[in-house]
Amino acid sequence: MSLLKALACQGIGLITAILLARNVPQLVFSFWLVVIFQGIIAAAISRLFHQAIWWMPIHLLFLPAALGLSALDLPSWLYLLTLLVLIVVFWGTAKGDVPLFLSSSAVAETMISLVKQENADSFVELGAGVGSVVVPLAKRLFLLNITAIERAPLPWLILRWRCRLLTNVTVQNKSLWDCDLANQKLVFAFLSPLFMDQLGEKIRREMHPGSLFVSSSFSVPDWHPESVIQLSDRRKTKLYCYRI
Numbered sequence: 001m002s003l004l005k006a007l008a009c010q011g012i013g014l015i016t017a018i019l020l021a022r023n024v025p026q027l028v029f030s031f032w033l034v035v036i037f038q039g040i041i042a043a044a045i046s047r048l049f050h051q052a053i054w055w056m057p058i059h060l061l062f063l064p065a066a067l068g069l070s071a072l073d074l075p076s077w078l079y080l081l082t083l084l085v086l087i088v089v090f091w092g093t094a095k096g097d098v099p100l101f102l103s104s105s106a107v108a109e110t111m112i113s114l115v116k117q118e119n120a121d122s123f124v125e126l127g128a129g130v131g132s133v134v135v136p137l138a139k140r141l142f143l144l145n146i147t148a149i150e151r152a153p154l155p156w157l158i159l160r161w162r163c164r165l166l167t168n169v170t171v172q173n174k175s176l177w178d179c180d181l182a183n184q185k186l187v188f189a190f191l192s193p194l195f196m197d198q199l200g201e202k203i204r205r206e207m208h209p210g211s212l213f214v215s216s217s218f219s220v221p222d223w224h225p226e227s228v229i230q231l232s233d234r235r236k237t238k239l240y241c242y243r244i
């Protein structure tokens with residue numbers, strides 16, 4: 001849906017800029033001015049369509065970047081290859097899934113301490129990426145039963161490869177919305193503020209009382225964390241710990 005909206009913004013921007021150029025004779029002589037107008041109009045329309053604010057620079061720069069790249073005369077297979085790589089890494093992002101960002105080693109270390117503190121025997125990571133958390137966890141805590149859920153093809157493949165010798169990790173290639181969280185002592189997620197309401201509902205429905213849900217960086221709206229752990233990594237990550 002957001003991709004369709006983005007295309008519509010670009011299209012409306014382009015048509016409006018062309019019409020403007022045809023009706024304002026001074027503009028016809030300045031190709032780049034028309035290109036800049038197109039970006040400004042597309043960005044403004046994206047706000048009318050209630051697209052997130054970060055779409056604005058994308059709309060502003062899209063046409064200049066496309067024209068600049070086409071001037072470089074790159075082979076066409078390079079565009080196809082780039083598109084394919086982006087698709088397998090950021091699978092589902094256009095549909096609204098969360099893109100890939102990696103947790104720091106400080107997050108992994110803190111999760112190891114939390115698992116020990118909780119005396120947990122099972123751990124699930126929702127959207128495990130390339131294993132920045134589950135791999136160190138599995139290497140240090142042999143007895144912990146770990147499930148890593150990841151849907152995007154390339155991160156999942158890398159995760160599988162990294163976990164190939166780790167017998168205490170099960171890697172599943174499916175949507176986090178399709179996995180059952182009952183019987184899990186500790187669930188960890190690093191997703192997006194957009195999904196925290198929906199995720200909170202799932203956690204409340206499925207996790208057993210007494211178990212722990214830890215969300216990296218994003219809190220669940222209207223929930224009161226039992227504790228918030230502030231890390232001193234580059235992102236100053238906050239871990240919101242919710243006792244069910």
Ligand SMILES: C[S@@+](CC[C@H](N)C(=O)[O-])C[C@H]1O[C@@H](n2cnc3c(N)ncnc32)[C@H](O)[C@@H]1O
Pocket residue numbers: 092097098099100101102103125126127128129130131132133149150151152155174175176177189190191
């Ligand atoms: C912000 S990254 C976090 C990666 C990893 N957990 C870490 O901390 O390094 C979010 C991950 O969730 C995955 N993801 C997003 N939506 C998903 C879904 N519906 N089901 C499974 N994985 C999903 C993305 O592919 C991405 O790898």
